[in-house]
Amino acid sequence: MMFGMRVRGGLLATLIMFAVPAAATLGSVLMSAPAAAQTVASIAVEGNRRVEIETIRSYFKPGPGGHLGQAQIDDGLKALIETGLFQDVRINQAGGRIVVVVVENAVIGRIAFEGNKKVKDEQLSAEIQSKPRGTFSRPMVQSDAQRIAEIYRRSGRYDVRVTPEIIEQPNNRVDLVFTITEGGKTGVKSIEFIGNQAYSAYRLKDIIKTHESNLLSFLGGADVYDPDRVEADRDLIRRFYLKHGFADVQVVAALTEYDPERKGFLVTFKIEEGQQYRVASVDFATSIGTLDATSMRGFSRVSVGSLYNAEALEKSVEEMQIEASRRGYAFAVVRPRGDRNFEQHTVSIVFSIDEGPRTYIERINIRGNTRTRDYVIRREFDLSEGDAYNRALVDRAERRLKNLDFFKSVKIVTEPGSSTDRIILIVDLEEKSTGDFSVSGGYSTTDGALAEVSISERNFLGRGLFAKASVTYGQYARGYSLSFVDPYLLDYRVALGLDLFQRQQLANSYIAYGTKTLGFSPRLGFSLREDLALQLRYSIYQQEIQLPSTLANCNNNPNNGLLAFNPTPAYAALNGLPNGGTATAGGQTATDTSGTGLWCFSDGEASLPVRKELQSGRTLTSSVGYSLNYNTLDNNKNPTDGLLIDWKQDFAGLGGDVKYIKSAIDAKYYTPLVADIVGLIHVQGGMLNQFGNTELRMLDHFQMGPNLVRGFAPNGIGPRDINPFGTGDALGGTKYWGVSAELQMPFWFLPKEVGLKGSVYADAGGLYDYKGPTFWDATGERNTPGCRPARTLSPTDSGTCLGLQYDSGNVVRTSVGVGLIWASPFGPLRFDYAVPLTKGQFDRVQQFKFGGGTSF
Numbered sequence: 001m002m003f004g005m006r007v008r009g010g011l012l013a014t015l016i017m018f019a020v021p022a023a024a025t026l027g028s029v030l031m032s033a034p035a036a037a038q039t040v041a042s043i044a045v046e047g048n049r050r051v052e053i054e055t056i057r058s059y060f061k062p063g064p065g066g067h068l069g070q071a072q073i074d075d076g077l078k079a080l081i082e083t084g085l086f087q088d089v090r091i092n093q094a095g096g097r098i099v100v101v102v103v104e105n106a107v108i109g110r111i112a113f114e115g116n117k118k119v120k121d122e123q124l125s126a127e128i129q130s131k132p133r134g135t136f137s138r139p140m141v142q143s144d145a146q147r148i149a150e151i152y153r154r155s156g157r158y159d160v161r162v163t164p165e166i167i168e169q170p171n172n173r174v175d176l177v178f179t180i181t182e183g184g185k186t187g188v189k190s191i192e193f194i195g196n197q198a199y200s201a202y203r204l205k206d207i208i209k210t211h212e213s214n215l216l217s218f219l220g221g222a223d224v225y226d227p228d229r230v231e232a233d234r235d236l237i238r239r240f241y242l243k244h245g246f247a248d249v250q251v252v253a254a255l256t257e258y259d260p261e262r263k264g265f266l267v268t269f270k271i272e273e274g275q276q277y278r279v280a281s282v283d284f285a286t287s288i289g290t291l292d293a294t295s296m297r298g299f300s301r302v303s304v305g306s307l308y309n310a311e312a313l314e315k316s317v318e319e320m321q322i323e324a325s326r327r328g329y330a331f332a333v334v335r336p337r338g339d340r341n342f343e344q345h346t347v348s349i350v351f352s353i354d355e356g357p358r359t360y361i362e363r364i365n366i367r368g369n370t371r372t373r374d375y376v377i378r379r380e381f382d383l384s385e386g387d388a389y390n391r392a393l394v395d396r397a398e399r400r401l402k403n404l405d406f407f408k409s410v411k412i413v414t415e416p417g418s419s420t421d422r423i424i425l426i427v428d429l430e431e432k433s434t435g436d437f438s439v440s441g442g443y444s445t446t447d448g449a450l451a452e453v454s455i456s457e458r459n460f461l462g463r464g465l466f467a468k469a470s471v472t473y474g475q476y477a478r479g480y481s482l483s484f485v486d487p488y489l490l491d492y493r494v495a496l497g498l499d500l501f502q503r504q505q506l507a508n509s510y511i512a513y514g515t516k517t518l519g520f521s522p523r524l525g526f527s528l529r530e531d532l533a534l535q536l537r538y539s540i541y542q543q544e545i546q547l548p549s550t551l552a553n554c555n556n557n558p559n560n561g562l563l564a565f566n567p568t569p570a571y572a573a574l575n576g577l578p579n580g581g582t583a584t585a586g587g588q589t590a591t592d593t594s595g596t597g598l599w600c601f602s603d604g605e606a607s608l609p610v611r612k613e614l615q616s617g618r619t620l621t622s623s624v625g626y627s628l629n630y631n632t633l634d635n636n637k638n639p640t641d642g643l644l645i646d647w648k649q650d651f652a653g654l655g656g657d658v659k660y661i662k663s664a665i666d667a668k669y670y671t672p673l674v675a676d677i678v679g680l681i682h683v684q685g686g687m688l689n690q691f692g693n694t695e696l697r698m699l700d701h702f703q704m705g706p707n708l709v710r711g712f713a714p715n716g717i718g719p720r721d722i723n724p725f726g727t728g729d730a731l732g733g734t735k736y737w738g739v740s741a742e743l744q745m746p747f748w749f750l751p752k753e754v755g756l757k758g759s760v761y762a763d764a765g766g767l768y769d770y771k772g773p774t775f776w777d778a779t780g781e782r783n784t785p786g787c788r789p790a791r792t793l794s795p796t797d798s799g800t801c802l803g804l805q806y807d808s809g810n811v812v813r814t815s816v817g818v819g820l821i822w823a824s825p826f827g828p829l830r831f832d833y834a835v836p837l838t839k840g841q842f843d844r845v846q847q848f849k850f851g852g853g854t855s856f
Helices: 002-032 053-057 070-082 121-127 138-154 227-243 293-299 310-326 374-378 391-403 569-575 608-616
Strands: 043-046 086-094 097-104 107-114 161-169 173-181 187-194 250-259 264-272 278-286 332-341 346-355 360-367 407-416 422-431 435-444 448-460 465-474 477-486 494-505 514-529 532-546 581-585 588-592 619-631 642-652 660-672 678-689 735-746 756-768 813-824 827-838 848-855
Touching: 043 053, 070 086, 070 097, 107 121, 121 138, 138 161, 138 173, 227 250, 227 264, 227 310, 278 293, 293 310, 293 346, 310 332, 310 346, 310 391, 360 374, 391 407, 391 422, 532 608
Parallel strands: 043 097, 107 173, 187 264, 278 346, 360 422
Antiparallel strands: 086 097, 161 173, 250 264, 332 346, 407 422, 435 448, 435 848, 448 465, 465 477, 477 494, 494 514, 514 532, 532 619, 581 588, 619 642, 642 660, 660 678, 678 735, 735 756, 756 813, 813 827, 827 848
C-alpha cells in the first residue's frame, strides 16, 4: 500500500513538472501572435431560417477603427441571447473567420386553455406574454404559467395548478396548451386581533372588508383570501383608531397563515393601541405676513375638549388650504402640528400656514380609462393645467374619483415636469363593470309579496350618467319607473335628475280602496358640504281612486224609484226605525223581506272622503319642494355612530287641483355604548297646512302605522271612519310626531359573519287633526250647510247628508317591543314583535311585522 502511493505521487509530480513549462511556452506563442483584424462585414451566419443575416450582424457593434475585438464579440453574443429569438447561439473563430451559429426558437401556431371554467379564455390571453405567431420561449412560457396561477390566486383559488404543454408541429412550429386545474376557493377561516383593548374583535370586524367563511359565503366574495385586501384592512383599522382619539396607534402586522387541515387562511392583526387623547387647544400660526391666521378658525372641524380625530384634522387642513388659495395665496401649505401631553392624555394642535414651493401643474395625464371619457375624470379636479399645484385639491379629486364607483383602483402620483417648477400629475385608473341587472324579491306584511326587475348603468355611454329602468309587480303594488341623472349639469357640480313613474296600489286588508298614480318629477341636487346636501324638485302627477261599485252605490235621492230600502236591525236601531218589518221613510213604504238589508250602508260603504274623491275623478297635483340632508353616519348601511337629519317641504298649488304646504322632519342619532351595543334615538314629525279655498283631500293627509309606532297595523292609528256599516277607512291627519329609543346589540354567541343582531325599543307618537271633507249633500255636488245629518234620518230622506262619523284619534300611542335584524346575503331583513301599551278605541293592532328583500 505504501509503495503504490509513492508511485502515484511520483507520476503526478512528473506530469506537473512537464506540463507547466509547456503551458507557459504555448501561452507566450498566443500572446505574441497578433489577433486578426475582423469587421462586421466579415461575420458569417449559419442556422438562421427566419431572421435575416444583417439583423444578426447588427448586434455586433465595432470598436475603434471599425474592428471587432473580443469585448465586442462577447457583447454581441449576449445581446443575441437576450432577444429570445434563439434556443442557442455559438461563436466559432477559425481560420481568421467569425462564424455565428444560431438555432432559432420555434414559432407559436396557436395557444389554447383547457380546464378553465372560472376565467374566460379572452382574459387569460390578454394577461400572458406568449402570442400566436410569436416566438416560442420556454422561460416566457413558465412566466405565463405563473401569471395564470396568480390570476386565480387573486380570486381566492390558491390550489390552482397550471401545466404548460408544448406540441411539436412541422416547419419549426409548436402549439401551446395550458392545462389548468382550478381547485376550490381558499377562504379565510379565522380573523383574530391581538392587543385590542378599547374595541372588541366583534366591533373591529365591522371595520375591515375581509370576512370569515360561513355557510352563505358562496353568495359573496369577502371571505376569499386576498393579500391586497388584508393590507388595506390594516389601514382601515389604523384610520378607525385615529378617528377615535388613539393618536399613537400602530397596526404592527397582519399575519397570514395557511392551515392545510382547515384548507383556509388564518389572519391575525397585531395592534398597539396606545392612549386615547382629547384636544386641549387649537391654535393658528402663519409666516405669511398679510394673512390673518385666526380667520381660518371657522374652517377647523377640531374643537377643544373633543376626542382627537385624525379624519377631522385632515378635512380641516383641506378646507383651510382651499380657502387660502381662494384668498390669493395659491402656494400656501397648511401643516398641523400636535404636541402630546402623555400624562394628561391631551394633544395641543397648531395649524401652521406657510408659503410653499411655487410649483405649477404642467399636464394631467390619465391612464387606464378605456371606456370612461377623459372629461368625466377631469371634471372631478378643482384645478387644471397651468394652475398652482395644491396637494389638498389633488387629494380631494382622488377621493371624488373613488366615490364615483367607476373604478377598481384610483391613484394619483406626480412626476417631474420640463423644469424644476413644473410637475405632471399621473392619474392611474383601473375600470370595473358599472352596469347592473337585478331581479329583486321581497315580502312584507304591508305590501305582501313583491318582485322587481331592473336594469341600471352608473356610467352610461362612458359619460358619467346614471340611467335605470325598473318594473314592479306584487300582490298589492305594481308599477314601473324610469330614472336618469346627470351629475354635472352644464359642467357645473349640480345633479339633474328626471323620474317618470306609474304606481298602482291595490285594495287590501288595510285600505278598502286602490290608487293609481302617474307622474313626472325633475330635480336638482347640490352638495353644500361633504355632510350637507340640498335638493330642489318639481313634481306633477295624476291620481285617481279605484273602488268597487258595491262600496260606492249609496244614493239618497228619494226620486230614484228604488223601493227596496230594507234597513238592517243595526241601522234601524241607530236611526229609530223598527227592526225589520215595514218602515215608512220619505213618504215611501219599504218592507224588509230578506232581513239582510240591500240599501246604502247595508252592504258596506266606503268612507265619504273616498267616495267624494271617486266622484271627482282624476286629480292633478303640481308641487315644488326641497330637501336638506345632513349626514355624519360612519356607515350608511350599518351605522353605529353619527347623525342623520332629513328635512322636507313641498308646496302644492302651482297649477293643478290641490293646494297645500307639507313639511316633515326625520332625525336619527346613533351612538356606541358598551360591549358593542349601539343606541338609537329616532325623532320625527310633520304638518300639513291648507292655503287658499281648495279643500284638503284625504289622500294628501299623513297616514301612519308601524312607521311611527310599532305594534300597530299600516294605516292603523289616527282619525278613522266609524260608521258601523262602512269599511272603517283610516282618514289620516295633518299633524304627527313620534319618538323612539332603541338598543341594538349583537348575538355574541354567533359568528360575526352571520350578520344577526337583536334590538329592544320603546315607541311613542300621535297622528291627529283630520281636515278633509266631512259632509256631502244629497246630489253629491258640494257641501250644503243646511242639510240634516244622515245619522238621525233615513238616507232616503230628501236633503239629508251622508255625514262622516269619525273618531279624532287624538291619543298618544305607545309600545314596547323586540326586533331581529339580519344583514343577510338575501338583503336586509327585519322582524319586529311589539305590544301596544296605549292606543285609541278604533286603532288596529298588528304586533308582528316583517319586511325584507334581495337582489340576485
